[in-house]
Amino acid sequence: MSISVVGGGLTGCLIALELAESGRSVVLFEKEAEILTRASYANEGKIHLGFVYAADTSFRTAKRMIDDALQFRPVLERWISSREFDEMLYDRFDYLVPNSSMLSADAIEAHFNLVMQYLKEQVATKSASYLGQGNLQPVVRSGTDNTNLQARFSTPEQGVWPAAIAQKIRECVSLHPKIEVRVGTAISKIRSERNAWFVTFEASDLRDEGPFDQIVNCAWAGRRRLDAASGFPDDGEWFYRYKFGVVLKNARAAFGGEPPRNSTAVLGAFGDSVYHSVEDTHYCSWYPVGMCFSSTDLAKDEPPRIDDPEKAILKTWKGYSAMDTTFEALLSSKPLENAHIVGDFIAARAQSDIQDPQSKLHERHSYGSVELAPGYWSVETGKYTSAARCAHECSQRVRGR
Numbered sequence: 321m322s323i324s325v326v327g328g329g330l331t332g333c334l335i336a337l338e339l340a341e342s343g344r345s346v347v348l349f350e351k352e353a354e355i356l357t358r359a360s361y362a363n364e365g366k367i368h369l370g371f372v373y374a375a376d377t378s379f380r381t382a383k384r385m386i387d388d389a390l391q392f393r394p395v396l397e398r399w400i401s402s403r404e405f406d407e408m409l410y411d412r413f414d415y416l417v418p419n420s421s422m423l424s425a426d427a428i429e430a431h432f433n434l435v436m437q438y439l440k441e442q443v444a445t446k447s448a449s450y451l452g453q454g455n456l457q458p459v460v461r462s463g464t465d466n467t468n469l470q471a472r473f474s475t476p477e478q479g480v481w482p483a484a485i486a487q488k489i490r491e492c493v494s495l496h497p498k499i500e501v502r503v504g505t506a507i508s509k510i511r512s513e514r515n516a517w518f519v520t521f522e523a524s525d526l527r528d529e530g531p532f533d534q535i536v537n538c539a540w541a542g543r544r545r546l547d548a549a550s551g552f553p554d555d556g557e558w559f560y561r562y563k564f565g566v567v568l569k570n571a572r573a574a575f576g577g578e579p580p581r582n583s584t585a586v587l588g589a590f591g592d593s594v595y596h597s598v599e600d601t602h603y604c605s606w607y608p609v610g611m612c613f614s615s616t617d618l619a620k621d622e623p624p625r626i627d628d629p630e631k632a633i634l635k636t637w638k639g640y641s642a643m644d645t646t647f648e649a650l651l652s653s654k655p656l657e658n659a660h661i662v663g664d665f666i667a668a669r670a671q672s673d674i675q676d677p678q679s680k681l682h683e684r685h686s687y688g689s690v691e692l693a694p695g696y697w698s699v700e701t702g703k704y705t706s707a708a709r710c711a712h713e714c715s716q717r718v719r720g721r
C-alpha cells in the first residue's frame with residue numbers, strides 16, 4: 321500500500337520526496353491546479369533567526385527558529401544543488417525600529433544580542449552553518465537620519481527566493497517515479513476502514529480513494545478544517561490572517577538604479593523590503609495595508625478579493641517609504657505595469673491580532689507533526705523557515721511506523 325500526502329506546499333512536497341526516495345509509493349493530493357502555489361510561494365522567504373520575535377520574553381521562539389533555520393539548507397540540498405541554492409539566496413536584512421515600536425530600540429538590541437549568542441553556540445556545537453554563511457555578520461546598531469526611526473540594526477539574517485525554490489521542487493516531485501501528483505483535488509474528509517485510510521473528494525460526484533497505509537495532512541490553512549471533518553477537532557485558539565505583499569519586476573530601474581537594502585520594520589509597524597538581484601525582483605509588505613483579513617476561524621481558504629489592486633500597491637510602497645526613503649523613487653515612477661500582489665493565509669495559535677503586545681502571534685514554537693490516530697499524521701508547519709525540518713522529522717516518524 322502507498323502513503324497519501326494531502327497538500328502540495330513545501331512541507332507536503334518535501335515529505336513526499338523523502339518518503340518516495342526511501343522506496344515508498346506516494347500519492348500527493350493538491351486542491352490547486354499546480355503544487356507550490358500557495359503560502360510556500362507567496363511568502364518573502366525569510367529564514368528566520370528569531371530577531372522579529374523580540375516580544376517573546378521566554379526566548380523559546382528565537383531558539384526554535386534558529387534550530388529550524390540551521391536545518392533549512394541541508395534538507396533542501398537533497399534536491400537542490402549547492403550552486404543553485406546560492407543563486408536562490410538574497411542579501412542580509414537590516415532591522416528598522418520605528419518610533420511607534422512596541423519595544424524600545426534598547427530592548428530590541430538586548431534581544432538581538434541573545435539571538436546572536438544562541439546562534440553562535442548552535443553553529444559551534446552542531447558544526448552547522450546558517451544558509452552557508454561562513455563568518456556570521458555581527459549585529460551592528462547605527463543611527464539614522466530618518467525621523468520616523470529610532471534605530472537601524474544590520475544583521476546576518478537572510479532569505480531565499482520562494483518562487484525559485486518552488487520551481488525546482490516542482491520539477492523534482494513531477495519527475496519522481498514513486499510520486500503520483502493529483503492536482504485539482506480538494507480532499508474533504510479522511511476516514512479509516514479495516515486498518516487502512518481513504519480520502520474523500522468531490523469530482524462530478526463524491527469520490528473515495530484508497531486504501532493507504534498512512535496519511536499525512538499538510539494542508540496548512542485548510543489543515544485544521546480537514547482534521548475536524550475527519551473526526552479530529554482541535555479546539556485550541558487559532559488566528560488566521562491573510563497577508564499580501566507587492567512583487568515588482570525590473571526593480572533596479574524602477575528604484576533609479578539602486579535598489580534598497582533588504583529590511584524589516586519591527587515591532588508594531590511591521591513590513592519587509594526584499595530585493596533579489598538574480599531575478600531583479602523586489603518584494604514589499606506593509607502590514608497596515610497588506611493584512612486584509614483576520615479571524616479566529618477560516619471557513620474557506622480562498623483568498624479575499626482585493627477591490628483596487630493598484631491602489632493597494634501604491635499604499636504599500638507609500639507606507640514603507642516612511643521606513644525607507646529610497647521608496648520615493650517608486651512613488652514618482654509608479655511602475656504599476658511591472659507590479660502585482662501576492663498573498664496568502666497565515667495560520668497560527670493565537671486569540672488576538674499582532675498589534676496586541678500580549679498576542680500569542682508574538683510566539684511561534686509549538687508546531688510539528690502529531691499522530692492523531694495510528695497512521696494519520698497532521699503537520700503544522702509553523703513557518704517557511706521550519707518547513708524543511710518539520711518535513712524531515714515527519715517523514716522519519718512515518719517511516720518508523
Ligand SMILES: Cc1cc2nc3c(=O)[nH]c(=O)nc-3n(C[C@H](O)[C@H](O)[C@H](O)COP(=O)(O)OP(=O)(O)OC[C@H]3O[C@@H](n4cnc5c(N)ncnc54)[C@H](O)[C@@H]3O)c2cc1C
Pocket residue numbers: 326327328329330331332349350351352355356357358359360361362363364365366367368505506507508538539540541542543546563564565662663664665666701702703704705706707
Ligand atoms: C505573505 C506571507 C509571508 C510569509 N513570510 C514568511 C517568511 O518570510 N518566513 C517564514 O518563515 N514564513 C513566512 N510565512 C509563513 C510560510 O509561508 C508558511 O508557514 C509556509 O509556507 C507553510 O507551508 P505549507 O507547506 O504548510 O503550506 P502551503 O504552502 O500553503 O501548502 C499547503 C497546500 O495544501 C493545499 N491544500 C489545502 N487544503 C487542501 C485540501 N483540502 N485538499 C488538498 N490540498 C489542500 C493548498 O492548496 C496548498 O498548496 C509567510 C506567509 C505568508 C502568507
